[in-house]
Amino acid sequence: MNSHQPSKPDSVVDSLEKEATSKTEKRKTGHFGLITLIAGVGALVTGLLAIGIMPRLQQRAELAALAKSAQTDLPTVNVVKPKRAASSTDLSLPASIQANQETSVFARTNGYLRRRTVDIGDKVQAGQLLAEIDTPEADQEVAQSRAEFARAEANLAQARANLAQKQSNLSEAKSNLAARQAELKQARTNLELTRQTWQRWQQLQQQGAVTQQAADERKTAFSANLANVDAVQARVNSDQNSVNAALASINSDQANVNAYLASVAASRANVEKSVVLQSFKRVTAPYSGVITARNIDAGALISAGSNSNSTNAWLFKIAQTNNLRIRVNVPQTLVQSIRQGQTAQIHVREFPSKPFTGKVVRTADALDPKSNTLLTEIQVPNSDGTLRPGMYAQVTFTTTRVNPPVLVPANTLVINSEGTQVASVTKDQTVHYRKVEIGRDYGTQVEITTGLSPDESLITNPTDDLREGTRIQAVAVKPKKPN
Numbered sequence: 001m002n003s004h005q006p007s008k009p010d011s012v013v014d015s016l017e018k019e020a021t022s023k024t025e026k027r028k029t030g031h032f033g034l035i036t037l038i039a040g041v042g043a044l045v046t047g048l049l050a051i052g053i054m055p056r057l058q059q060r061a062e063l064a065a066l067a068k069s070a071q072t073d074l075p076t077v078n079v080v081k082p083k084r085a086a087s088s089t090d091l092s093l094p095a096s097i098q099a100n101q102e103t104s105v106f107a108r109t110n111g112y113l114r115r116r117t118v119d120i121g122d123k124v125q126a127g128q129l130l131a132e133i134d135t136p137e138a139d140q141e142v143a144q145s146r147a148e149f150a151r152a153e154a155n156l157a158q159a160r161a162n163l164a165q166k167q168s169n170l171s172e173a174k175s176n177l178a179a180r181q182a183e184l185k186q187a188r189t190n191l192e193l194t195r196q197t198w199q200r201w202q203q204l205q206q207q208g209a210v211t212q213q214a215a216d217e218r219k220t221a222f223s224a225n226l227a228n229v230d231a232v233q234a235r236v237n238s239d240q241n242s243v244n245a246a247l248a249s250i251n252s253d254q255a256n257v258n259a260y261l262a263s264v265a266a267s268r269a270n271v272e273k274s275v276v277l278q279s280f281k282r283v284t285a286p287y288s289g290v291i292t293a294r295n296i297d298a299g300a301l302i303s304a305g306s307n308s309n310s311t312n313a314w315l316f317k318i319a320q321t322n323n324l325r326i327r328v329n330v331p332q333t334l335v336q337s338i339r340q341g342q343t344a345q346i347h348v349r350e351f352p353s354k355p356f357t358g359k360v361v362r363t364a365d366a367l368d369p370k371s372n373t374l375l376t377e378i379q380v381p382n383s384d385g386t387l388r389p390g391m392y393a394q395v396t397f398t399t400t401r402v403n404p405p406v407l408v409p410a411n412t413l414v415i416n417s418e419g420t421q422v423a424s425v426t427k428d429q430t431v432h433y434r435k436v437e438i439g440r441d442y443g444t445q446v447e448i449t450t451g452l453s454p455d456e457s458l459i460t461n462p463t464d465d466l467r468e469g470t471r472i473q474a475v476a477v478k479p480k481k482p483n
Contacts, residue, residue, distance in 0.1 A: 074473040075465070079425055079457040081476075082408040085447055089404075091337075091397045091440075093328045097348075099319035099389040100379070101287060106314050107302045108280035111135040118316070120294050124285040130316055131283040133302050138281065142274040149267035156260035163253040170246035177239035184232040191225040198222040280304075283315060292389075293317035324380045324387055326358065328395050329373035333439040333449055337399035338363060344378050345396040348387065356380055356387065358395075405439045405447040412458040413438075413446065422452060423462040431459065431470045 116131040118124055198218040205215035296302070296315050326346065330338050338360060346356035358380035367374050378395060380387065414421045414433065421433045434456075439447030457474060459466065466472065 074429075074471055076473045076475060077425075077462070077466070078460045078477045079474045080409055080412065080460055082406045082448070082452060082454050082456060082458060084454050085401075085404040085407045087402075087404045088398065088400050089440075091330070091334055091399055093330070093395050093397075095326045095328045095378075095393050095395045097380070097387055097389055097391040097393055098325050098327065099289075099321055100323040100325050101289070101320040102292070102389070103286055103318050104314040105130065105283060105286070105316040105318060106305060107133060107283065108304055109133060109135050109138050109277050109302075110304050111138070111281065111302050113296050113298055113300045113302055115298055116294070116296060118291050118294075120291055122291045124289065124291060124318065126285055126287045128285045129282055130285055130291075131296065133281045133283065135278060135281045138274065138278045142271070142278050145267065145270040145274040149264070149271050152260065152263040152267040156257065156264050159253060159256040159260045163250065163257050166246060166250045166253050170243065170250055173239060173242040173246050177236065177243050180232065180236040180239045184229065184236050187225065187229040187232045191222070191229050194218070194222040194225045285318060287318070287320055288322075289318045289320040291316055292319045319389055321385060321387075321389060322381075322383055324382045324389065325361075326378045326380060326393060326395055328376050328378070329368070329371060330376050330397075331440070332367060332372045332374070333405070333447070334397075334399055334401075335367065335374045337401060338374065338376055338397065342397070345398075346378075346380055347394040347396065348391055350391070351386070354386075405449045406452045406454055407445055408448055408452070408458055409460060410441070410444055410446050411461050414462055422448075422456075423459040423466055425457040425459065425472065425474050429471055429474065431462075431466045431468060431472060433468055 111133040114132040114134050118128075118130050124130065198215070198221070201210060201215045201218040204210045205212055294316055295313070302315075340360055340362065342360045344358050344360065346358050348354075348356070358378040360376055361379045362377050364375035408422065412422050413436075414423060418433075419435055420438055421435050424432050424434055426432050434451055436448045436451035439449040441447075457476075459472075459474075460477065
């Protein structure tokens with residue numbers, strides 16, 4: 001018995017170990033099956049995803065490769081963005097300084113130069129004597145015109161005396177006429193009285209109150225008064241004819257007086273003309289200035305007027321230099337910025353540290369059709385005489401533009417039979433040509449006045465291969481600043 005008791009616990013232990021081992025194996029077998037199941041499901045899902053996604057990924061890769069290949073085949077161009085030019089700008093234009101007034105002095109009468117009183121470089125005042133001319137012909141013309149004037153005045157005096165005599169005769173004739181008219185009036189009154197008396201006596205004679213003799217006497221008195229009225233009327237008519245004749249003679253003499261008045265006026269004008277021509281023997285300065293040239297010497301033959309065939313066509317040249325003027329041609333693009341009274345800086349190379357200031361005094365108000373420029377005149381004070389006519393100068397305007405133009409590099413311009421154009425890049429990366437108008441040219445950059453906006457992209461150095469609508473690959477670069 002004692003020999004079998006020790007073996008019982010071993011069997012139990014073995015049994016328990018077997019059971020534990022069996023359970024462990026079963027648990028391991030369950031875990032492995034679950035893992036296997038999960039792996040199978042994952043493989044199935046992965047396969048399904050691969051079937052749907054892989055073609056798409058492959059297509060995308062092919063498209064990317066094609067796009068990269070297409071981009072590689074497109075022409076690459078450099079593009080720049082235009083920019084708006086500054087609203088304030090300086091405009092420098094070349095010009096030549098001129099005298100405010102410059103005149104060639106000519107002779108207005110013929111003769112020989114007696115003497116000259118000035119020479120080149122002399123400053124003269126207005127009315128100052130420059131030269132004297134001997135004018136014997138002009139002196140004789142003055143004497144002759146004065147004699148004709150005196151004769152015309154004598155004729156006028158005689159005509160006026162005749163007119164006064166005729167007027168006196170007319171007054172006497174009018175006085176006689178008035179007396180005759182009064183006498184006629186009295187005679188007509190007497191005639192009317194004798195007529196009424198005769199008519200009354202005729203009625204009385206028919207009634208037997210008076211004798212026939214008495215009635216006949218009244219009739220005779222009436223007839224006498226009637227004859228007297230006719231005689232006085234005849235004398236009145238005669239006096240009236242005398243008055244009319246005197247009036248006609250006066251009108252004739254008045255016409256003579258008017259003719260002599262006209263002759264006197266003509267003679268007087270001739271005298272004044274001769275005196276004026278004689279006064280031209282004294283050549284005077286038309287205004288204050290400087291004598292810049294002389295063309296005569298004493299004894300030279302002087303001819304009136306500006307005869308281009310004569311060596312003495314002009315005597316002196318005088319210039320007014322206390323105020324100088326400069327004329328410049330302003331381009332059309334800046335015409336709107338030029339106004340009367342605007343200041344301008346004048347730079348002369350001989351005076352580098354001394355700029356001068358002038359003012360715009362006038363413009364032509366119309367552009368030159370050949371150059372499309374506006375002629376502008378600037379006046380510069382020169383009281384100290386620093387500047388001289390004929391000097392070369394640079395005129396600088398500081399102008400403000402209401403609508404500043406667009407500034408682009410000069411290498412973006414295309415000039416051909418279509419005109420001036422720029423090649424721009426559209427949103428879909430194609431070439432589009434735009435017509436533009438050029439403003440100021442800075443050398444490396446140019447102003448565009450119309451046809452372009454600052455938000456465009458412009459191709460630099462466009463070639464003939466870049467036609468309208470060509471697809472390109474753009475590379476942005478920075479534009480250079482104008483010098």
